Amino acid sequence: QLVESQTIQQIVDSILKLPMGTKFLVLAPLVRRRKGEHKEVFEMIRKNGYVRVRVNGKQIDVAKDIYLDKQKWHSIEVIVDRLVIEEDVDHSRIADSVDNAMALTGGVVEVGLSGGRDIVYSDKFACVPCGVSFEEIEPRTFSFNNPHGACKACAGLGYRLEADPELVIPNTDLSIYEGAIRPWSRNGSLSSWHFSIMRSLSAYMGFSLDEPIKNLKPEVLELVLYASNKLSVSGTHINQKGKQIKFSKMFEGVVSNVERRYNETDSMYSRHELQRYMASKECHSCKGNRLKREALSVKVKGSNIIQITDMSVKSALKWIDEIASPANRKISGSLTDDKTENKNLTEREKIIANQILMEIKSRLEFMVDIGLDYLTLNRTSATLSGGEAQRIRLATQIGSGLTGVLYVCDEPSVGLHPADDDKLIGTLKKLRNLGNTVLIVEHDETIMRSADHIIDLGPGAGEH
Template structure:
């Protein structure tokens, strides 16, 4: 039996032929600087090999569908278990995926509602019961002996008319009596009903006295009555004049609405039997949004207030101008009046049309001039029609910029059809249940009262639901609702959901590889997560966790520190052992930060800012409780709070989108709030997130930071290039001329192999150098363009030290800790943290106006304490230039260096959305109600 996973000779990416032993059935943390090779070892070597061996064991037919994994560059790996990777990249963007469906809790809920749900009439809300013939007979025979009854067939229920044909047919069939509107009639007499009134008519099938020997006759009569009335039977107790209604199918006796047999598919919004027919189960529809057609209501039509495609060209000879002139003349308004000052009825005409009234339109075009008389359809109707009719994807995308998601008018965003929503368990329909937070949902299931039969049916289902909700709670996701769309979750949240699902499967003997599970978690919830990881380990699994969180490292059984630097300076094992052994190792930077030999200093004083504030009033997006918040300008502000407290709703949904629309003129719809004040002190907003800087290998740090343009200009200015007549375009691998045409400047050729993974081989013509021979003959200081792109930032600094323009851009890349990155490294190979820092460097190299606001959402993702130190220095430099920085962060090292903190909470979900306290870190640390303050106290 192997006690270790032994890796021998790993050389993937920057790993330097390393050997490492990972103890099995332990919690092992892999740490090191960003870019040191942790992910290369964990995901690209160990996980890739585990996955490859599994796929190899399948038939070649099955392998065809799975896509092959290529063998990682490693001599051998011993003692490997089946590997499951839980990373942050694979979040579902499918609008049909919800927290409930991803965790499979919704499948159990559908089963529960189908098996023990109580159906109601979707129109009147009355409970609907269903009985078999045997149940009806038993019920009737349970009446006291000698009770006189009439078995009747309710053939007409609340319908207008004289119904003469009903009486005629009953007479011909041999029936003697009917009851109409509560009065008994003999069918031999003439029955006159008012045709304008609603009537109830029952045919009397049989009259009986309750005795032991009537079972056979009663059964026949009930069956006849049921057949006559489509499954309904009325038993009238003579003397008491009381009716008992029985139904063989789920049908409302008052409204005549019947619903099908309850089944799980009735509660699936991904199945036509359950989905709302209008929105097909999406709960929302794309609709033209007036706020996106006219983002700035301070402008007039002439100034370009209307930005929608086809209506934004306001030149005097344009078609849209002819319509606007005609509208202005007919409805007597001026085109230079700001939109906000135009009466509502004028706006209705502009947006929704003239309702058939004709306009007099004078046109003067190159093809002729004249007058037209025609109605105006309105901008919204025009955009909707063009969206329906166009075949062009580009046109569709352009029109979608004016659309936003609106709740479906039929189901009000509840996704299911009304019949499905009329079924309840414990008084709740399935959608109302899914809108509860995990904590409330668990509480509801714990307190659910069922009768004996229902308990027998549902006990196993309830156990599964309670377990899975409990696992979600244990990974710190108690604030999420089951109806939350999976696409709106952060990377950390979706990763922890998959972690909860794995715990639910309770496998053992598995190797779990996790990528920073503590991302997006407040210190308070981190303890819960650690407990969960230990439970997973104690089941008999090995956990390999890539992590920078100090608490996780202290709790680990074993730490592997990869380093010492990043990129080419990394890729070796610096230290490995228990947390104590790593702390005692002087070579380990991680050990330095764990022991406190190195630490991020607390600033000696806090900035007061420019004296101006950016104020948000009445913020109520998602769970925010109409809060008013002031962000001091010219400072470094941290927005903190437990997971789900409303930080992203406030900063990303309201602040960033509103400033983006007003300052950057982007077409975005901000979250729900009343107003924002103080925008006049800003000129632009920039969101520096961790999304890739480019989607293809053709983009790289040099192209993104504009370094490449300067380098190409430099090469074009060399005597050799001038004598050959080469311009800067000659040195681009994206255009014809200088690039190698055999591989179109990629340097690689893709060879498709069926049954095997696609192989990328270096281009035979240029040997992977991307350029043709003539271009590579031009040299600057002895190096050609390919060799310059192969340099790291650290190597390029002395090389370009006499060219200030290039040197300054390189210097900022080095300052953000990217000295190890090659200038031409494809953007697809950069981690999220590296991409974010390339963007930061680009911002640092621009001339500061001092009026920019930067927004960062958890910038420390993927960063070691040493990297965080560098990041904080860069952010402080941006603020020194008079700019404002707003950061959402859980990392206490960042929070303690802020000038101002806005702490949201006190809890997540419905228990959050309020301002707990604001002020300097010292003031927040002194606030007794703040969880952030409690943990911050230890750091100051």
């Protein structure tokens, strides 16, 4: 389902595209499929000076007493205006009616057509039929380092610490009584409290605590680890003082127990102890992408920001060229799913996008010019070679357009394929031609032959 925000003018333009002679209502939806008599809604409508409403698809005069069955679902829309698409239709009247409807609903307006078909518009990112709304899209929406954009489940890390069954039960030759369940064991045997729990569980499920883990039925082991069926256990526990305590509780699987204790404890010692039974695993919510679902739902030309940053510099430049090409002006900048068609840029969107596309394209071209077209956009700086890191900084400096600067580069050709030497030399000359001095420590013959001056130091290494 495509979700996009629209200005009043965009809504008016859309309405004016309806066929000539089309009769329509401008509606303000106040109640959508909610039970109740909604007397306060009708009272508010009267106070605002409106005379007609549409209740469950039927037009009613609001001056009359309206009785609704409080046990049934109801939809209520205020009829703000009635209009017909004609050659001389008043555009300002449509705009005012849309504005008034949005003022009543907080940003939503419906256009009711004959045959019961309604068109819903919103000035916010919201899917009105689904009742789902999204916050305004802004730069921090796409940053996993910002709480606003980070996946809530993993705090933007892309992974979560989860209890690992192989760490929870490292030795399947041991029985439960012998301490096979490490988080619940003390001094090589099951703790007294957990022994009482497991004794009740084993009696109910019909397995022995003295049986090696590897001999337990798969469904029993599944229950012990995950307690997927939320089984209730009851029994008697004898504490250290010899006092008998009766208990009845839902059995919590070992994995669930470890994760709950880890998330709830404030003790660093307890966390450290529990981490011994946990491993880093891909976040189930964001699939390792680190961003919240809303951010991943924003797509440009069918791709979200993670899919775009997975591209190499070369592929990304081609992708940008396809968007920037006047013959292929298709882009989708809305909250959408994979089934949504790409749409053409409007004139307003072209004005907004052109400068952005030019800036992105120029930076990608710098990367290509220095022989880094193979790098992916999401490549971390820690994985770059010294030569790659230097060449990226060079590209940044060219983009800044500074002059009168002394640049000192230590073997920028490190890791560079000989076929790309000319690209690097071209980049260095661009820096020079901007009015800068470029000093390079280098052993590559091609680069040395391209230099304006060569300083030969030696023989041998210097004292410092």
